[in-house]
Structures are given as C-alpha cells and as structure tokens.
Amino acid sequence: MDLTYAACKLLLFFLLIFRTSHQCCATGINANQTAWLFVNVSENPPRKIPNTMFGISFEEINHSGAGGLWAELVSNRGFEAGGQNTPSNISPWSILGDESLIFVSTDRSSCFDRNRIAPRMEVLCNTDGGNMCPAAGVGVYNPGFWGMNIEQGKTYKVTFYVRSLQPIEMSVSLIGSNALQKLATADIIDENVTNWTKKEILLQAAGTDPNSRLQLTTRKKGTIWVDQVSAMPLSTHKGHGFRQDLFNMLADLKPGFIRFPGGSFVEGEWLVNAFRWKETVGAWEERPGHFGDVWQYWTDDGLGYFEYLQLAEDLGALPVWVFNNGISHNDQVDSSVILPFVQDILDAIEFARGDPTSTWGSVRAAMGHAEPFDLRYVAVGNQDCGNKNYRGNYMKFYTAIKGAYPDIKIISNCDGSTRQLDHPADLYDFHVYTNANSMFSMAHNFDHNSRSGPKAFVSEYAVTGNDAGRGSLLKALAEAAFLLGLEINSDVVEMASNAPLFVNANDWRFNPDAIVFDSSKVYGTPSYWMQHFFKESNGAILLNSKLQANSSSSLIASAISWKNPDSNRSYLRIKVVNFGSNRVSLKVSVDGLDKNSIEVAGSTITTLMSSNAMAENSFSEPKKVAPTTSQLENASNRMNVVLAPYSLTSIDLLRKSNIVQVAGCNAALWSAPSREDEEREERGVELKSSAMSPLSTVFG
Numbered sequence: 001m002d003l004t005y006a007a008c009k010l011l012l013f014f015l016l017i018f019r020t021s022h023q024c025c026a027t028g029i030n031a032n033q034t035a036w037l038f039v040n041v042s043e044n045p046p047r048k049i050p051n052t053m054f055g056i057s058f059e060e061i062n063h064s065g066a067g068g069l070w071a072e073l074v075s076n077r078g079f080e081a082g083g084q085n086t087p088s089n090i091s092p093w094s095i096l097g098d099e100s101l102i103f104v105s106t107d108r109s110s111c112f113d114r115n116r117i118a119p120r121m122e123v124l125c126n127t128d129g130g131n132m133c134p135a136a137g138v139g140v141y142n143p144g145f146w147g148m149n150i151e152q153g154k155t156y157k158v159t160f161y162v163r164s165l166q167p168i169e170m171s172v173s174l175i176g177s178n179a180l181q182k183l184a185t186a187d188i189i190d191e192n193v194t195n196w197t198k199k200e201i202l203l204q205a206a207g208t209d210p211n212s213r214l215q216l217t218t219r220k221k222g223t224i225w226v227d228q229v230s231a232m233p234l235s236t237h238k239g240h241g242f243r244q245d246l247f248n249m250l251a252d253l254k255p256g257f258i259r260f261p262g263g264s265f266v267e268g269e270w271l272v273n274a275f276r277w278k279e280t281v282g283a284w285e286e287r288p289g290h291f292g293d294v295w296q297y298w299t300d301d302g303l304g305y306f307e308y309l310q311l312a313e314d315l316g317a318l319p320v321w322v323f324n325n326g327i328s329h330n331d332q333v334d335s336s337v338i339l340p341f342v343q344d345i346l347d348a349i350e351f352a353r354g355d356p357t358s359t360w361g362s363v364r365a366a367m368g369h370a371e372p373f374d375l376r377y378v379a380v381g382n383q384d385c386g387n388k389n390y391r392g393n394y395m396k397f398y399t400a401i402k403g404a405y406p407d408i409k410i411i412s413n414c415d416g417s418t419r420q421l422d423h424p425a426d427l428y429d430f431h432v433y434t435n436a437n438s439m440f441s442m443a444h445n446f447d448h449n450s451r452s453g454p455k456a457f458v459s460e461y462a463v464t465g466n467d468a469g470r471g472s473l474l475k476a477l478a479e480a481a482f483l484l485g486l487e488i489n490s491d492v493v494e495m496a497s498n499a500p501l502f503v504n505a506n507d508w509r510f511n512p513d514a515i516v517f518d519s520s521k522v523y524g525t526p527s528y529w530m531q532h533f534f535k536e537s538n539g540a541i542l543l544n545s546k547l548q549a550n551s552s553s554s555l556i557a558s559a560i561s562w563k564n565p566d567s568n569r570s571y572l573r574i575k576v577v578n579f580g581s582n583r584v585s586l587k588v589s590v591d592g593l594d595k596n597s598i599e600v601a602g603s604t605i606t607t608l609m610s611s612n613a614m615a616e617n618s619f620s621e622p623k624k625v626a627p628t629t630s631q632l633e634n635a636s637n638r639m640n641v642v643l644a645p646y647s648l649t650s651i652d653l654l655r656k657s658n659i660v661q662v663a664g665c666n667a668a669l670w671s672a673p674s675r676e677d678e679e680r681e682e683r684g685v686e687l688k689s690s691a692m693s694p695l696s697t698v699f700g
C-alpha cells in the first residue's frame, strides 16, 4: 500500500471519528453500550434475496374478509346462514313492525338452486283501513357487520331479488344509527313481479354514519319474498370489491406473495364445513356460502377463489393457494378414496391457469378474467402433517399436480427444518407462535440447517401470549429479529408471512393481529409497521455483515443493497433490532463503499420505538408506535449510530449514481456502481471496486 494513500486513509478516519462523536454528543445521547457492525458491500458472489421473500398470509379469520376486506355491507345476504331447514334463523336481519303488522318466515322458494332459502314477508297492515302501516313502513333491515359505514356523497349499489303475487311498492333505504335519519332512499314500484325479478338501485348518501343499516320496507298489504340482498360501495379498489382503505394497508407492504384463504379456515373443524372453491366461484347470487366452523362464523363467500386470485394480481403479489387435502381437525378422507378430491384441485388449477376455452378456464373467463392468473405455488393442507392420512393424500396430490403442471411449486405441511422430508416437495411449511424472547432467539433457527433440500415457507409467525398484548412493540421487535434471521438465511428460506393479518375489532377471535379495523377505521399494530422495514428486501442483494458487541444477545442486524424502481436510485440498508433496555452506540463500518459515494442529503434513518416496550396502537392513537424517518446527518461508510432501547432501526445510505472523485486526496477511492455494474451484480458477476481496507482492524 502506498504511503500517501495510507496517510490519507488515516486522516479520513480520524476526521470521521471526530465528526461522528461530535454528532453523537451534540444530540445529547449517552449510549451505555457499544457494538460494532461490519458490512462488506463487495462480497462475491452477491446473494439475491428471493423476490417472494416477504409476503402476507390472508385468512378468513376475525371477519378479515366477510365484514372486512370484502366490501359487501350486507351480512347473510342470501338468508342461508340459518341453515337449509325451515323455519330458520334470519339473523342478523331484524323485523321492522310488530306481529300485528308483519309476519316474517323463511321457505325454500328462492330461484337459486344452491341456496333455496328466502324470507317471506306477509304484510298485514295497509296504507288505509283499520290496520294502517306506520309511516316508516314495515319490513326487514340488515345491520351489516357491526354497522354499515355509509359516507356522504358516496354511491352504493343495492341489488336484490323480489317476488310477489301482487304489485309491489317498496322502499330501499340506508338509515343512520339513530334509526330515523335516512341517508339515502329509493322507491321500487312494480306491477308484475310474479316471477323472481332482479332489482338494482344506486343510492347516493346524503350523510355519514359508520353504524348504518339497510332497510327494505313497504306500506302495502300483501306477501313479498326477497333474496340475495347486496349493498356494495362503488368505491372499492378498481371496482373489484376490496375495501379501499384495507387494500391500501396491504399494498403499502409491497407483498411478494399472498397466501390464502388460511390457516385452519381451509381445514374446518369438520370437512363438511371446509372451504370448497367450486362453491365460491361464478355469479355471487348463486354461491351458497358456508359456516366456517373453526372461527365460528358464516360467510356468504363473496370473497371466493376468483376474488383471492384477483386480489393477488391487484397487489402485484404471487398467489399461494392453500387447499384442503381431505383432512379437517376432526375427520379425514382415506387415501384410497381421495382421488375425487385430487380431481377437484386439478380443476381449481385449470380455473386459475387454464385456457379460456378449457372447462374451468372458461368459467374464469366468464367472470371477466380471460387471461390466466399467475398461480405458481400451492400448499397441500395446513398444519396437517401429523395426521394419519397426510402422507398418503399428499403423494396423490403431488403426483397429479406435478404431472399436469410441472412448474407449480408444491408446499408440504411437514417440517423439513430439523430432518429431511420423507416425501418430495418444493417447499415445506413452517409455523411458529411463541413468546418474545423465544421468537428473538429463533432468529438463528435456520443458521445451521442443511443448505440443500426443500426451502422453508414460514407462512405463519407471531409472538403470542402476554408479551404480545393486543399488538405490542415488544412483539414487533422480536418478530423483526426473527425476520432478520430469515433474511440472512434466505438461501434456505424462500417466503415468510406474519399471521393473522387482519382483525375486525368486533370479532377478536385470534389475538394479536397485524391490522385492526372496524366498519370505518383502520390502524396498523407495531408488527404491521415493522413489516414495512422489510418491503425493500424482496429481490435485494444480501450483504455480508458481522455484529460484534460485548453483550450481543440483545442485538441482531442485517444489511442489503436495494434499488428503488421509481427513482432508479440504489441504497444500502442496514437494519438493527435492539431488543434490550440499554441504549447502544453502534459503530458501523461499511467496507467496499467510499464515503464520497454516499449522498448525505438522501440518506435516512428510520426507527420504530417507544419509551414503553409494551406500547400499542389503537383507534384513538393509530400511530403511537410507527416508524419515524429523519435525514442521517452523519451518513458515511464509517458512522456512529445510537440505537434506542427496544427499537428497530433502518439506516438507508443513498449511493451516488456517478463516479466520485475525492478532491485533493486519493482520486476515485471507490466508484459508485453504474447501472450496468449493478445489473451484473444482480446476475452474480464480480463487481470491481477499489475498496478501503476493512475497519474491523480498527474497531476490532
């Protein structure tokens, strides 16, 4: 090494130390622990993190879909939730008018073959005579899912089917929570509805009320049947039926994949109540709906197999379909008679990917999606490995799917992390629910696994129990540490998703969850915000990093280099979890990156933290614990960063896009990579850079 170069480096280093310690003291923060992080950007060959690494797992649990992401406002729109025998319960529908005015029962006279139940309203009162109907009329109303969110100026499409032997005069209204304020109303007058007749009305709301209801009323004596009553806001995402605010929460995570529709929901407590995809496609009016007996609620299956695939496409995420393999929590199909179930799944894949002229591809095309969906992953069951028939059934599904679709990746329920699988699979499913300390330690779960064989799909992970509260910061930090471990082990872990994703605050079946909502509001828990720190990792380059600390047990870090596709600018991101109660002074040294190749103005530091590790968000304080970003004043290849107790920190160094000359000292100590260099880097070709020597020798 030439002497001038060495002297220059030494000078730069002392200047840097002076600058960073000066900045540290200027902020008035006294760190009481020290740690060192060494990152090497020129490691070869570069390791690409899978494009699918971080995604989401959507389950119909906690009314995530029905009464959640699926924007349908009417609950039990087909009146089937009470079962197929009459008389049946019409809940949550209620009757307007006492027994002297109206008699409501159910019969099996619907025009829809797969859902025959329809309510029959025998109106006893009239517009005149001795038994006058009240001015507001009599009929039925639906409160939605704990209230319908009706917003002023927005338009709602109300659809229903009606039949009567007499001419009808009805009103369809959206009513505010005080049961008096009409937010919108329309009259339906028809001389002849002796055959079932479809009615479609657009209602524009004149006021806002998150706890509204839909009413069908009349003041005319006679008998009226109604069925399949729907109220949909027109303002759903792309008109595809997804509640826009909840969709946005998902889209903001930039998920690489979406796993659906469960979870245990896929299995059912009993097979008879499991999700059956064929009952969820085609015209919504003809879907029978089903009772999800694991999470104990009815869904009309408006959010069906087609809509899940559409959701994945709208999110730009790969769909991962979890199908029932003939096993529920309490019963199972014997492998000797499983073939009809296998055929059912082949039909489903044809529905998703088949030519529009194929039997099931044509059903998809008729639903408005001629192009195949990009289904590349299927999971054979959920948490079913321990069941007697799992392997037998699995092999039948595996052989048939691989035979017809060799490119589809098949996910086994059996854990391949501790021992080699005894059956073929492309990936194995891995679920973990545990306390915060153990989740933090699990960051190292995949460190020593075999690097060959199927990769892991960590499709459900969450801190649960007391540490989690209803979504604490502590939970988020332990999960962040786990994800850092997965990122580092992304050669053996291909995908990961937190679970559950959503909870309707009125039906907290499984706690905790990432996103909490009610009819009109939504907030992310710290765990949701934690996932934002990983959204740039999909497809990024994992950098070699090494953490040294006198008490390293509460720290974990990883480093990536990623490119913002919008600005085409490249960043180096370092993420660190401080899981301890001490402040830590972290001395970062990035080898292979010259200080002059970093744009201080565009470099940032983002933290997720709170003075209380158990802090949670709520409807009243939705962003009490949320990431805050500020400019990183001391952005450099050698810098000192103070990590707050119980925090997740992301340091983003913006890399200059041009070659940088260091005036008066060494010319071009390091050249920022050109686009071609970066493309080569992504392809795994050696990137040439004249790197400074590692600072580990200084700090170490």
Ligand code: AHR
Pocket: 059, 061, 262, 263, 264, 265, 382, 383, 460, 499, 500, 510
């Ligand atoms: O994520 C909630 C539930 O936990 C899932 O339905 C199941 O797979 C797991 O046991």
